[in-house]
Amino acid sequence: IRLIQNTNQALAEKIQASIATAIPLWKNQVVIALTLLRQKDAVTAQRQVSETTNDLLKKNSEMLKISAIETAKENERGIVDIETLQTTQNDLIETIQETLRIQKEGKEKRRHAEVELGHMEEDLKQKLLDLTQ
Incomplete structure (x- = not known):
């Protein structure tokens, strides 16, 4: 009986140590996972902002080119x-x-x-x- 009690006591201490170690570790891992998920979302949002900015710059430069060419043609055309x-x-x-x-x-x-x-x-x-x- 004493052996079973000692084994149960050791097992309880081990469970207690696992709980004391595992729960903070799990909390830490959940925080890391949430942070990485938010970071991934932030990177996606930043990529979309960059792509939109690039698209706007390209469209504006194309419109500027067309406008400048048409204006030059009209300026060079006689009245x-x-x-x-x-x-x-x-x-x-x-x-x-x-x-x-x-x-x-x-x-x-x-x-x-x-x-x-x-x-x-x-x-x-x-x-x-x-x-x-």
Whole structure:
């Protein structure tokens, strides 16, 4: 019986020592595991922030490039295209030519009307002379 009691006593002391050692060790391991899990989450979040920042920088640089190129093209383009100037000049020339043609026709018609009026006046005078005689 004494041997069993001594064995039980030794076993109880060993269990007590294991509890005294294991529980703090387990607590420590749980804290380490939680810390590592949080660290992993923080690394993931930081990676996403870095990737988002890189994507934004790339998109902004692309938009800046496109904007600068379009602005340079517009700055180098003339205010009025040469084709527009040529069309405008051709229209002006045609307008001047048509106006001169119309004026020439009007002048010819007026001259013809003057001649006709002259004939009519002569004819009237002749009729009046014939009637008075």
